[in-house]
Amino acid sequence: MSVSSSVFITGGGGFIAPHLIRALGVETNIFVHLRQESERQPQDMPKGCTLVREALSDEALHHRLPSKVDIVFHLAGAVSARDSMDLMSANVTTTENVLALMAKAKIPHLVFLSTAAVWSGTTGSRIDEKVSPAPNTPYGFAKLAAEALVINAVARGWISSATILRCNNTYGPGSRQGVVANFYQRLRRGQSVLIEGDGMQLREPLFVADLVDLLLRVKESPRGLEVYGVSGPESMTVGQIAQTVAEVTGSELRIDWGGERNDRSRHLLISTEKVQSELDWHPCVSLHKGLREMLAAEVPSD
Numbered sequence: 001m002s003v004s005s006s007v008f009i010t011g012g013g014g015f016i017a018p019h020l021i022r023a024l025g026v027e028t029n030i031f032v033h034l035r036q037e038s039e040r041q042p043q044d045m046p047k048g049c050t051l052v053r054e055a056l057s058d059e060a061l062h063h064r065l066p067s068k069v070d071i072v073f074h075l076a077g078a079v080s081a082r083d084s085m086d087l088m089s090a091n092v093t094t095t096e097n098v099l100a101l102m103a104k105a106k107i108p109h110l111v112f113l114s115t116a117a118v119w120s121g122t123t124g125s126r127i128d129e130k131v132s133p134a135p136n137t138p139y140g141f142a143k144l145a146a147e148a149l150v151i152n153a154v155a156r157g158w159i160s161s162a163t164i165l166r167c168n169n170t171y172g173p174g175s176r177q178g179v180v181a182n183f184y185q186r187l188r189r190g191q192s193v194l195i196e197g198d199g200m201q202l203r204e205p206l207f208v209a210d211l212v213d214l215l216l217r218v219k220e221s222p223r224g225l226e227v228y229g230v231s232g233p234e235s236m237t238v239g240q241i242a243q244t245v246a247e248v249t250g251s252e253l254r255i256d257w258g259g260e261r262n263d264r265s266r267h268l269l270i271s272t273e274k275v276q277s278e279l280d281w282h283p284c285v286s287l288h289k290g291l292r293e294m295l296a297a298e299v300p301s302d
Contacts, residue, residue: 006066007219008107009033010098011075012051015174016113016208018042020073021049023212031065035076035094056097062105071109071219074098077146079139079177091142092149099153108160109222110150111215116168116229116270118144124202128271129227137263147227154225161222165214168231168270172208172290173297180205180287183242184294187251197260199239202267206232207285207293217279226278231270233283241287248291 005028011017012032021042024030030049032042033056041051054061076098078090095112102110117140118133135141150162171180183193214230236244246253260266275281285293 005029005070005219006068007031007071007073008065008069009073009075010056010094011035011077011113012042014075015172015176016075016170016211018174019172019208019212020075020215021045023216029066031069033061033076056094056101062101065105069105069107071111071222072098072102072107073215073219074110074112077113077143084138087138087142088145091139092145095146095149099149099158103153103158110153110159110162111218112147112150112162112164114147114164114166115140115143116166116231116268117265118147118166119268119270120265124267124269126269126271127229129229129274136265151225161224162226163218163222164225164227165211165218165230166227166270167211168204168206168268170206170208170211171294173294175208175294178205179203179238179241180245180291183245184249184291187245187249187253190251192254192256193242194256194258195238195242196258196264197238197266199237199242199255199257201238201260201265202235202269203238203241204231204233204235204269205241205287205290206230206283207287207290209290209293210283210285214275214279214281217281221279228275228279229270229272230275231272231283232285232287234286235269236287244287245291248288249295 008031009017010033012034026046032051034053052064076094081087117137118135119127120134120136133144135144153159154162169178175181186193
């Protein structure tokens with residue numbers, strides 16, 4: 001795909017979009033969708049980046065885009081909502097509208113940010129793309145339903161290609177959700193952290209720069225329909241994550257222990273062999289390094 005390509009990014013108000021926008025740079029014609037008026041525009045937007053606020057189902061949005069858009073990065077979605085209907089709307093209806101827009105505007109390629117939560121927890125063995133999805137959370141079910149819409153769109157020829165990325169917990173500057181972000185925010189405020197269960201649950205935090213590197217690789221080599229498991233470079237227990245966040249931030253670690261929840265995966269370890277083999281992608285940012293980058297990105301208070 002040429003350096004002068006045009007891309008459309010949904011989820012412009014989320015934390016991942018600004019990192020992707022900066023990585024795409026000024027030589028890419030970028031259109032960023034903000035779902036709500038209240039959503040703030042990404043900081044430090046490069047020249048040539050255009051904000052659009054029309055609803056994804058609005059005919060006017062089609063006319064705001066250039067005649068040729070090469071790819072959509074569908075980052076929009078919600079991990080939680082007021083109720084199940086809102087959660088389905090944020091993930092499934094939004095994806096349906098994105099696909100309809102792509103078909104109408106003849107945008108050929110899609111990168112869909114799904115979640116490793118479409119799989120259920122394991123006893124510690126690694127999950128790969130051959131393992132059938134079995135979500136145990138409303139969020140996982142919603143993302144799996146959205147995946148089905150994407151797969152159907154490719155099968156029917158409405159779009160040319162789609163890459164589905166089933167990502168483990170992603171963190172980095174600006175992140176507000178997930179275990180790393182939760183621990184980081186609470187410890188920086190001098191608060192205790194809540195660990196549900198024994199703290200031995202295994203996770204593989206994924207730093208946003210590693211994810212953005214993968215998004216750029218997918219952009220340069222779209223191919224049919226692909227599903228990739230995506231995870232960070234190291235497995236750690238939830239307790240170790242809390243200890244690492246406290247160590248890097250110089251915070252006192254105080255833990256409130258709660259009961260383990262049945263609606264959350266105990267262990268979620270994802271094989272990245274396929275994405276490493278096919279796209280030469282290798283996550284390399286350790287939790288220590290990622291947390292230091294989060295600290296460095298903080299704006300000093302006056």
